[in-house]
Amino acid sequence: MNSIKDQFIKYIHALQDQICSGLEASDGSATFEEDNWERDGGGGGRTRVIAGGDVIEKGGVNTSVVFGKLGGMAMKQLKVDYEDFFACGLSLVIHPKSPMIPTIHMNVRYFEIYDEKGEYVNGWFGGGTDLTPYYLDKADAKFFHTSLKAACDPFGEELYPEYKDKCDKYFYNSHRGETRGIGGVFFDYLKPTAEKTSEDWMQMTQSVGDSFLPIYSKIIATHKSKTYTPVQKVWQEIRRGRYVEFNLLHDRGTHFGIKTNGRTESILMSLPPTVRWEYMNEPEPGSREAELVEHLKAVDWV
Amino acid sequence: MNSIKDQFIKYIHALQDQICSGLEASDGSATFEEDNWERDGGGGGRTRVIAGGDVIEKGGVNTSVVFGKLGGMAMKQLKVDYEDFFACGLSLVIHPKSPMIPTIHMNVRYFEIYDEKGEYVNGWFGGGTDLTPYYLDKADAKFFHTSLKAACDPFGEELYPEYKDKCDKYFYNSHRGETRGIGGVFFDYLKPTAEKTSEDWMQMTQSVGDSFLPIYSKIIATHKSKTYTPVQKVWQEIRRGRYVEFNLLHDRGTHFGIKTNGRTESILMSLPPTVRWEYMNEPEPGSREAELVEHLKAVDWV
Numbered sequence: 001m002n003s004i005k006d007q008f009i010k011y012i013h014a015l016q017d018q019i020c021s022g023l024e025a026s027d028g029s030a031t032f033e034e035d036n037w038e039r040d041g042g043g044g045g046r047t048r049v050i051a052g053g054d055v056i057e058k059g060g061v062n063t064s065v066v067f068g069k070l071g072g073m074a075m076k077q078l079k080v081d082y083e084d085f086f087a088c089g090l091s092l093v094i095h096p097k098s099p100m101i102p103t104i105h106m107n108v109r110y111f112e113i114y115d116e117k118g119e120y121v122n123g124w125f126g127g128g129t130d131l132t133p134y135y136l137d138k139a140d141a142k143f144f145h146t147s148l149k150a151a152c153d154p155f156g157e158e159l160y161p162e163y164k165d166k167c168d169k170y171f172y173n174s175h176r177g178e179t180r181g182i183g184g185v186f187f188d189y190l191k192p193t194a195e196k197t198s199e200d201w202m203q204m205t206q207s208v209g210d211s212f213l214p215i216y217s218k219i220i221a222t223h224k225s226k227t228y229t230p231v232q233k234v235w236q237e238i239r240r241g242r243y244v245e246f247n248l249l250h251d252r253g254t255h256f257g258i259k260t261n262g263r264t265e266s267i268l269m270s271l272p273p274t275v276r277w278e279y280m281n282e283p284e285p286g287s288r289e290a291e292l293v294e295h296l297k298a299v300d301w302v
Numbered sequence: 303m304n305s306i307k308d309q310f311i312k313y314i315h316a317l318q319d320q321i322c323s324g325l326e327a328s329d330g331s332a333t334f335e336e337d338n339w340e341r342d343g344g345g346g347g348r349t350r351v352i353a354g355g356d357v358i359e360k361g362g363v364n365t366s367v368v369f370g371k372l373g374g375m376a377m378k379q380l381k382v383d384y385e386d387f388f389a390c391g392l393s394l395v396i397h398p399k400s401p402m403i404p405t406i407h408m409n410v411r412y413f414e415i416y417d418e419k420g421e422y423v424n425g426w427f428g429g430g431t432d433l434t435p436y437y438l439d440k441a442d443a444k445f446f447h448t449s450l451k452a453a454c455d456p457f458g459e460e461l462y463p464e465y466k467d468k469c470d471k472y473f474y475n476s477h478r479g480e481t482r483g484i485g486g487v488f489f490d491y492l493k494p495t496a497e498k499t500s501e502d503w504m505q506m507t508q509s510v511g512d513s514f515l516p517i518y519s520k521i522i523a524t525h526k527s528k529t530y531t532p533v534q535k536v537w538q539e540i541r542r543g544r545y546v547e548f549n550l551l552h553d554r555g556t557h558f559g560i561k562t563n564g565r566t567e568s569i570l571m572s573l574p575p576t577v578r579w580e581y582m583n584e585p586e587p588g589s590r591e592a593e594l595v596e597h598l599k600a601v602d603w604v
Contacts, residue, residue, distance in 0.1 A: 248546070248550035249550050273579060275546075275576070
């Protein structure tokens with residue numbers, strides 16, 4: 001049998017192919033372009049970007065498989081005592097053209113640490129997904145969360161509530177007092193326990209990864225033919241500014257990548273295509289824009 | 303005679319008035335709107351913003367006078383042992399509409415720390431200014447740096463080279479391997495020494511503050527009637543993305559403000575109005591866009 005590591009590498013590459021094909025089908029016009037890159041120090045990645053589509057204004061679906069030595073900063077952030085590491089993962093962010101379709105992020109990853117002799121010390125899975133609408137559709141929110149619950153439940157009914165809570169807390173713009181979007185799930189440091197093997201955690205992580213395409217394809221299909229006004233597009237661009245603020249001010253993944261000399265263009269591929277900042281932009285009370293902002297907090301959507 | 307503190311508070315308010323009038327005259331169309339705000343814990347500020355002008359697309363000229371207790375995070379960042387503080391300053395960022403006119407930032411500030419009995423422990427001046435062009439005009443760069451040298455030289459000819467070097471190092475997007483713009487001056491922790499009193503440092507800081515309006519008014523006048531293409535506007539928006547990256551990823555002032563629960567809308571007033579991120583945007587070799595990027599490093603402009 002293949003190691004967990006080998007199985008998960010194979011999985012993320014297959015998932016990348018599946019997701020890119022699925023998104024191209026949903027878009028109907030644009031296609032992904034691929035950039036293969038190598039990392040000084042070990043490994044590399046496959047960055048796939050799509051832009052200017054009928055549905056997707058900008059998006060990226062990246063995989064990377066890297067290994068080597070962690071720097072002191074990275075060891076501190078990961079709270080590990082050894083410098084030899086292996087990491088692989090898939091990370092995606094899709095920014096649709098229409099403000100009627102939410103932005104989505106999804107990520108699955110696996111990490112291993114080795115001692116001075118190169119022996120395995122431990123390994124853990126992590127990942128998550130969250131949805132960032134510009135106009136709230138409560139049916140979408142319920143569908144998104146119900147689907148994630150269904151993906152997690154086979155591995156323990158306690159998982160979804162825990163991961164949902166972690167997501168609300170993690171994707172939080174503290175300086176704005178609001179969540180990035182309507183949440184989802186977030187999990188990290190999933191290591192073997194008395195009840196769960198690495199294999200179990202891998203399957204759980206894959207279950208979340210596999211849920212992405214059916215969820216987002218359905219959300220696109222629901223909203224893709226809706227019309228919108230230039231004013232609604234401006235609102236989307238202002239909200240995209242909050243997305244940028246989160247990713248650059250608060251996101252640990254972005255900071256980790258930047259501080260460890262990751263590939264800047266792959267890390268910042270998550271940033272939206274066109275963005276706006278206006279001083280003191282506040283939606284009118286009672287408007288659909290205000291309705292969205294009122295729901296940017298922990299809400300039980302299931 | 304008034305204390306240094308009282309004199310500098312008076313100075314920044316007069317400077318704010320003078321700069322806002324001068325910029326309105328340069329713009330010829332838009333005017334500043336004022337927001338007065340109070341800070342929980344002590345003090346407040348006067349935020350003045352301008353938007354949608356013929357010359358200025360978005361800009362802010364803010365003053366604040368705040369005091370009270372520093373939190374642990376702020377004490378650590380400022381490397382001080384006491385929690386009672388006073389701070390006042392003027393901070394401005396101007397984002398012009400035309401990509402032919404550079405963005406500019408300027409800031410002057412004064413800080414005091416007190417012991418448990420409320421006795422003055424020490425005080426220091428800080429500040430700086432830097433210019434961020436979208437198309438390089440070497441005459442502008444030389445004029446900008448020569449003017450700053452002239453502002454600093456009366457207080458010691460060693461100052462400009464030192465502050466210029468600090469500026470190149472501070473306004474640096476390490477993840478891009480480029481400076482934010484073509485530099486300027488940056489100084490901090492200017493405390494009394496054997497040669498210089500607080501009064502001397504105040505005058506030096508004011509000399510830099512006073513230089514802003516004549517410098518920028520001339521730069522605006524030089525370029526305001528130049529035409530530009532939509533493609534050049536897109537280039538400006540992409541470069542504005544780098545400005546956002548610096549302010550949110552690296553700027554200590556922004557992080558300090560966010561972490562100490564500063565007024566978010568005043569802190570992020572520095573962000574540009576419309577911004578773009580494209581994957582792997584690289585200027586064509588030999589183009590004017592490439593010329594700019596080649597000069598985003600420490601250059602001796604004087």
